[in-house]
Amino acid sequence: MFRGWGFLLGEIWVLIALAALLGLFIGWLVWGRRPAVAVESSDVARLRSERDACQERARDCAQRVSRLESDLAEARGASAAPVAAVAPVAAVEAPVAAPDPAPMAEAPPVPEEPNTPDAEVGTKPSTLDAARGGQPDDLKRIKGIGPKMEILCNQLGFWHFDQISNWTVAEIAWVDVNLESFKGRVSRDNWVAQAKVLAAETN
Numbered sequence: 587m588f589r590g591w592g593f594l595l596g597e598i599w600v601l602i603a604l605a606a607l608l609g610l611f612i613g614w615l616v617w618g619r620r621p622a623v624a625v626e627s628s629d630v631a632r633l634r635s636e637r638d639a640c641q642e643r644a645r646d647c648a649q650r651v652s653r654l655e656s657d658l659a660e661a662r663g664a665s666a667a668p669v670a671a672v673a674p675v676a677a678v679e680a681p682v683a684a685p686d687p688a689p690m691a692e693a694p695p696v697p698e699e700p701n702t703p704d705a706e707v708g709t710k711p712s713t714l715d716a717a718r719g720g721q722p723d724d725l726k727r728i729k730g731i732g733p734k735m736e737i738l739c740n741q742l743g744f745w746h747f748d749q750i751s752n753w754t755v756a757e758i759a760w761v762d763v764n765l766e767s768f769k770g771r772v773s774r775d776n777w778v779a780q781a782k783v784l785a786a787e788t789n
Contacts, residue, residue, distance in 0.1 A: 649727075656732040663768055664734075708759030711752075713743020723747045727784055730775030735768060747788060750781035 717723075722745040725736045742764065744750060753761065753772075762772045772778070 652729050653726060653732065656726070656730055656735075659730065660732045660734055660768065663771075707763045708761075709754070709756040710760050711744075711749065711754075711757040714745055714749070715743065717745040723784070723788065725750075728775070728777055728780045730771050730777065735765075735771070738765060738768070747781045747785035750777055751785045753778050 717740075722740065725731045725739055725744070725747075726733065728747075728750070731739065739745075742761070744761075758772050758778065762770050765771055
C-alpha cells in the first residue's frame, strides 16, 4: 500500500514541476516581449517627429523660393523700366533731327486716341492712412510682392490681406496701372485669390 502512495507522490511532483516550467514559459512570453513593444512605439514616435520636422523645413524652403522669385521678377521689371522710358524720347527727337525741306502733300488728319491718365482707369479701392492697430499684415507672403512692392502698396494705402481680397475687377484695373514700374502685377500674379486664403488664415 505504501509503495503505491510513493508512486503517486512521485507523479504529483513531476506534474508540479511541469506546471512550474509551463508557467515560467508563459510568463516569459507575456512579460519578456513588452520592452520590445515599448521600443517599437518610441521608434514610431521619433520617426513621426522627424517627419513633421522635415515637412516644416520643406514649407520654409518653399516660402523662401517664392520670395526669391518675387524679388527676381521685381528686379527684372525695374531694369526694363528705363529702357521703356527712353523709347518715346527717341521717337520724338527723330523728326527734329532730319527735317524734310521739300513740300509734301497734306496728309489727312489721323484721329488721336484719347489719352486717359492712369489715375482715371478703373475705380480706386478704399484705402487706409495707416495699418489698423499699428499692425500691418506681411504682404510679402503674397507671391509677386517683395519688399519694394510692399512699401509701394503701403504708400497707396493697402496694409492688410482683407483689403486686397475684396478688390473688384475695376479696382484691380486701377491698382494695376498705379503700381508705377510694376504695372499689371495684380492680375498676373492673382493677388486677390492669394489674399483671400491668407485673410482666412489670419482670422
